[in-house]
Amino acid sequence: MPKDTRNPAAAPPAGGSGAAPAPHLPAALPISVNGKPYFHEGDPAMPLLWFLRDSLRLTGSKYGCDNGQCGACNVLLDGKAVRACSLPMSAAANHAVTTIEGIGATNLHPVQQAWIEADAIQCGYCQSGQIIAAIDLLKRKPRPAEDDIAAIGNVCRCGSQPQIRRAIARAAELLQGGKK
Amino acid sequence: MTASFDAGRRHFLAVSLTGTGALLLAPVLRAAPLPNVPAELLGEDFTGLGPFLRIERDNRIVIGAPACEVGQGVFTDLPMIIAEELDLDWSQVRVLQLPYGGGDGANPYGRQGADAADAAARTFLRHAGANARWLLLQAAAREWNLPAESLRTQAGEVIASDGRKLSYGALARSAASITLPAAPPALKSTAAYTIIGKPIATADAREIVTGACRYGIDHYGAGALLAVIARCPLPGGSLLRMDDSKARKVSGVVDVIELPHSTDAPAVAGIAVLARHSWAALQGRALLEIQWQPAADTSESSSALIAAAHAALDGKDGGIPVRSDGEPLRIRKQPARHRIESRYELPFLAHAVMEPPNALIEINQDGARLVAAVQDPDGASQWIARLTGLRRQNIRIELPRGGGSFGRRLDNDYVAEAVVVAKAAGKPVKLMWTRSDDLQHDRYRPLGVHALAASLDRHNRISAWSHRCAATPVDARTPNAGLLEATAFPAGFVAHLQQSFHPLSTHLPLAAGAWLDAFRTFAIESFIDELAVVSRQDAVKLRLTMLEDAKAPATVNGVECTRLAHVLRRCAARIDWRTPRTDGRGLGIACHAGGGGSFAHAFEVAVEGGQLRIHRAVCVADIGTVINPRNAQEQIAGATLDGLAATLQQAITLKDGRIQQRGLQDYPLLRLGLSPRSTEIEIIDSTDDAVDPAFASASAGPALANAVYAATTVRVRKLPLLPELMRLL
Numbered sequence: 001m002p003k004d005t006r007n008p009a010a011a012p013p014a015g016g017s018g019a020a021p022a023p024h025l026p027a028a029l030p031i032s033v034n035g036k037p038y039f040h041e042g043d044p045a046m047p048l049l050w051f052l053r054d055s056l057r058l059t060g061s062k063y064g065c066d067n068g069q070c071g072a073c074n075v076l077l078d079g080k081a082v083r084a085c086s087l088p089m090s091a092a093a094n095h096a097v098t099t100i101e102g103i104g105a106t107n108l109h110p111v112q113q114a115w116i117e118a119d120a121i122q123c124g125y126c127q128s129g130q131i132i133a134a135i136d137l138l139k140r141k142p143r144p145a146e147d148d149i150a151a152i153g154n155v156c157r158c159g160s161q162p163q164i165r166r167a168i169a170r171a172a173e174l175l176q177g178g179k180k
Numbered sequence: 181m182t183a184s185f186d187a188g189r190r191h192f193l194a195v196s197l198t199g200t201g202a203l204l205l206a207p208v209l210r211a212a213p214l215p216n217v218p219a220e221l222l223g224e225d226f227t228g229l230g231p232f233l234r235i236e237r238d239n240r241i242v243i244g245a246p247a248c249e250v251g252q253g254v255f256t257d258l259p260m261i262i263a264e265e266l267d268l269d270w271s272q273v274r275v276l277q278l279p280y281g282g283g284d285g286a287n288p289y290g291r292q293g294a295d296a297a298d299a300a301a302r303t304f305l306r307h308a309g310a311n312a313r314w315l316l317l318q319a320a321a322r323e324w325n326l327p328a329e330s331l332r333t334q335a336g337e338v339i340a341s342d343g344r345k346l347s348y349g350a351l352a353r354s355a356a357s358i359t360l361p362a363a364p365p366a367l368k369s370t371a372a373y374t375i376i377g378k379p380i381a382t383a384d385a386r387e388i389v390t391g392a393c394r395y396g397i398d399h400y401g402a403g404a405l406l407a408v409i410a411r412c413p414l415p416g417g418s419l420l421r422m423d424d425s426k427a428r429k430v431s432g433v434v435d436v437i438e439l440p441h442s443t444d445a446p447a448v449a450g451i452a453v454l455a456r457h458s459w460a461a462l463q464g465r466a467l468l469e470i471q472w473q474p475a476a477d478t479s480e481s482s483s484a485l486i487a488a489a490h491a492a493l494d495g496k497d498g499g500i501p502v503r504s505d506g507e508p509l510r511i512r513k514q515p516a517r518h519r520i521e522s523r524y525e526l527p528f529l530a531h532a533v534m535e536p537p538n539a540l541i542e543i544n545q546d547g548a549r550l551v552a553a554v555q556d557p558d559g560a561s562q563w564i565a566r567l568t569g570l571r572r573q574n575i576r577i578e579l580p581r582g583g584g585s586f587g588r589r590l591d592n593d594y595v596a597e598a599v600v601v602a603k604a605a606g607k608p609v610k611l612m613w614t615r616s617d618d619l620q621h622d623r624y625r626p627l628g629v630h631a632l633a634a635s636l637d638r639h640n641r642i643s644a645w646s647h648r649c650a651a652t653p654v655d656a657r658t659p660n661a662g663l664l665e666a667t668a669f670p671a672g673f674v675a676h677l678q679q680s681f682h683p684l685s686t687h688l689p690l691a692a693g694a695w696l697d698a699f700r701t702f703a704i705e706s707f708i709d710e711l712a713v714v715s716r717q718d719a720v721k722l723r724l725t726m727l728e729d730a731k732a733p734a735t736v737n738g739v740e741c742t743r744l745a746h747v748l749r750r751c752a753a754r755i756d757w758r759t760p761r762t763d764g765r766g767l768g769i770a771c772h773a774g775g776g777g778s779f780a781h782a783f784e785v786a787v788e789g790g791q792l793r794i795h796r797a798v799c800v801a802d803i804g805t806v807i808n809p810r811n812a813q814e815q816i817a818g819a820t821l822d823g824l825a826a827t828l829q830q831a832i833t834l835k836d837g838r839i840q841q842r843g844l845q846d847y848p849l850l851r852l853g854l855s856p857r858s859t860e861i862e863i864i865d866s867t868d869d870a871v872d873p874a875f876a877s878a879s880a881g882p883a884l885a886n887a888v889y890a891a892t893t894v895r896v897r898k899l900p901l902l903p904e905l906m907r908l909l
């Protein structure tokens with residue numbers, strides 16, 4: 001397994017009064033991200049979001065809050081949508097994570113296609129998390145009812161919900177068409 | 181489609197600005213210093229003071245977007261203006277974000293803080309396109325030896341009357357050697373538009389849905405330390421003592437810096453924790469032990485402010501007179517068929533941008549580089565110069581996409597903080613605000629209470645009106661500014677009208693903006709609905725009677741009566757206003773003139789299973805000339821849902837001098853479940869001046885409250901609406 005050499009979490013503490021010998025380092029945690037294997041050697045309590053963003057520089061997963069309230073950080077963990085900001089590396093380890101960068105990397109995923117068609121973008125900051133939530137929903141419920149859509153916990157500050165609703169409907173169509 | 185061009189490619193056309201403000205297209209020496217031109221627009225042969233355009237030999241065209249995109253659509257809409265005057269086919273165009281072009285001299289990109297509604301910015305960009313087109317025409321005329329007047333342009337080509345064609349790409353080089361005339365070439369007539377007025381999708385949509393688009397927070401910078409700041413939670417307070425020994429022990433924490441308290445910077449007192457990565461910085465900050473020194477008064481609370489507002493409105497002091505038409509006290513003296521009085525309470529609000537503020541700054545002896553979504557890059561540049569002593573021409577500002585603004589990114593407080601931290605650390609710094617920082621250290625929408633009273637005559641017309649407002653001023657020098665001005669509706673429509681204002685004092689920093697319209701309009705449009713209910717008349721008809729009074733002039737205090745009446749009628753028609761609803765559903769409507777635009781909202785709602793359901797939302801808006809109808813629809817929908825979310829759920833509350841909201845659990849942003857199941861937007865065709873669509877938010881809140889009343893007979897006069905409705909039901 002190649003090691004992530006850019007992982008700043010693995011760097012020794014420097015400067016200040018923290019220069020005392022580091023306590024015994026936690027064991028490196030293996031994790032698969034977008035099909036590639038990595039290790040995390042820092043604090044096992046570090047949320048997955050910061051590993052993705054700061055260590056791997058996969059910045060498509062966004063920071064919007066600190067406690068699972070907004071959904072901007074959504075990623076797929078073994079295919080299910082989870083909040084990367086609320087998942088410590090100790091829990092994410094040994095699982096397969098797919099971020100927005102790993103979805104439709106070569107060809108757009110039908111949900112991404114639907115998002116473009118519906119122009120479900122204003123500032124766009126929440127949208128990678130919305131797309132992950134929709135992928136997860138449409139996998140479970142190919143024809144989602146209003147209650148299923150209402151159950152999506154993602155927020156959008158810009159008020160793009162009308163376009164998101166259209167995008168979900170369109171994505172459901174595209175996914176069903178694809179199966180025919 | 182953003183541009184990703186090989187900077188070494190040679191052939192392109194640069195449009196630049198001369199000292200007199202004329203745009204010019206000119207080859208410049210290769211080695212000229214060009215701090216503010218992105219490499220993708222430069223190439224090697226030519227440079228300019230501020231190119232918007234690059235034309236490749238194969239006719240691919242790059243257009244620079246001058247303003248910071250924060251969701252208002254300028255990244256797409258402003259380049260559309262250039263493309264229109266240049267006669268391009270939009271599919272040829274790639275858009276590239278320009279950095280800040282200002283410095284000590286004129287800014288070749290124009291006013292970069294401008295939104296798409298800024299008339300001067302639009303005209304500036306139109307000339308940029310028209311000038312380039314003129315030069316390309318001249319180049320073709322030379323080539324064919326034909327008079328330029330005999331040629332036309334279409335979809336990126338110059339076409340002769342005999343049908344010969346030359347692409348812009350083939351002409352760009354020779355066009356670059358031609359000098360523009362002193363008088364600027366004519367602009368297109370709006371009738372000839374082929375791009376403006378057509379619905380065009382977000383230019384960088386693909387980057388956004390694939391996670392490739394880099395927002396401010398996604399920039400790390402070489403060797404930059406991640407910084408978070410522990411700020412005093414008591415507005416105006418300062419640091420008493422702190423112990424950072426635990427914070428410094430966190431693996432990854434590099435330094436802890438007490439920020440020099442400066443009255444110069446807009447930054448508050450605080451302690452910065454610098455680390456190699458975000459998590460270490462956050463952990464370190466959590467382990468700081470800090471004692472804050474409060475400012476004079478720590479007892480301030482929202483409930484006390486609201487109580488003080490009511491006390492002021494109950495008291496003998498009449499407050500600051502704002503306007504007095506006709507006879508005072510008419511409401512009490514005049515025998516009237518109906519006479520009512522209501523009060524409306526509104527809380528503080530925060531901007532709560534989806535991407536909390538952040539800034540990456542690198543400073544060295546020769547210059548500085550800022551990467552941050554800022555809507556006032558001029559101000560940011562001035563702050564950096566002031567805090568570093570650098571010359572403004574040596575300050576480069578890159579403008580990445582920003583996750584929302586709503587006015588928040590007009591403030592450069594986070595830029596100033598980043599500069600202060602980077603200077604103290606002697607290293608490049610990426611400053612990040614957390615969500616709780618964002619909710620606790622914003623500038624807020626004012627809090628206040630409106631007291632409205634009115635009487636109706638025997639024709640059921642509003643004969644007298646009194647509006648008294650007690651609120652926290654944004655600016656103490658002009659306390660009622662934006663909150664209750666002499667132009668506030670229905671001033672000018674009612675013969676006997678009194679308005680007065682009582683300022684309340686708070687330590688909280690406050691901000692003006694389109695949300696002040698919502699602050700006022702919620703009360704006014706709710707109250708008009710109450711008058712309609714009391715007098716058993718149709719709420720649309722009551723408003724139209726005022727707007728269409730034959731004696732009223734065409735424009736009353738900024739209200740364009742015909743336009744406002746028109747959007748109101750259209751809105752009523754679309755929601756099927758005259759058809760009574762059953763099944764516990766109710767309709768509500770409201771309208772508003774603001775920022776030069778006219779808006780009407782209607783909602784159809786019901787309380788089902790103890791939950792508010794918004795079945796339909798309609799907004800009809802007259803926002804003048806629209807560049808991109810697709811974006812305009814989204815902006816109006818966004819403003820509608822902004823007004824709805826703020827009205828339903830949001831409040832910033834003070835208790836013991838502190839803001840109580842620490843996360844989105846305390847300050848909910850809108851989820852799909854509470855959003856309208858159907859949202860219909862209609863934009864009136866117009867050639868009038870463009871209007872900022874943010875003003876559309878104001879009538880959404882009262883229309884929703886009016887619909888809630890129609891569905892439940894519960895009149896909510898205290899925001900946020902949802903908790904109050906659940907309490908009253």
Ligand code: FES
Binds near residue numbers: 068072
């Ligand atoms: S950042 Fe994870 S839910 Fe908000």
Ligand code: FES
Binds near residue numbers: 124
């Ligand atoms: S598009 Fe801006 S937060 Fe959703």
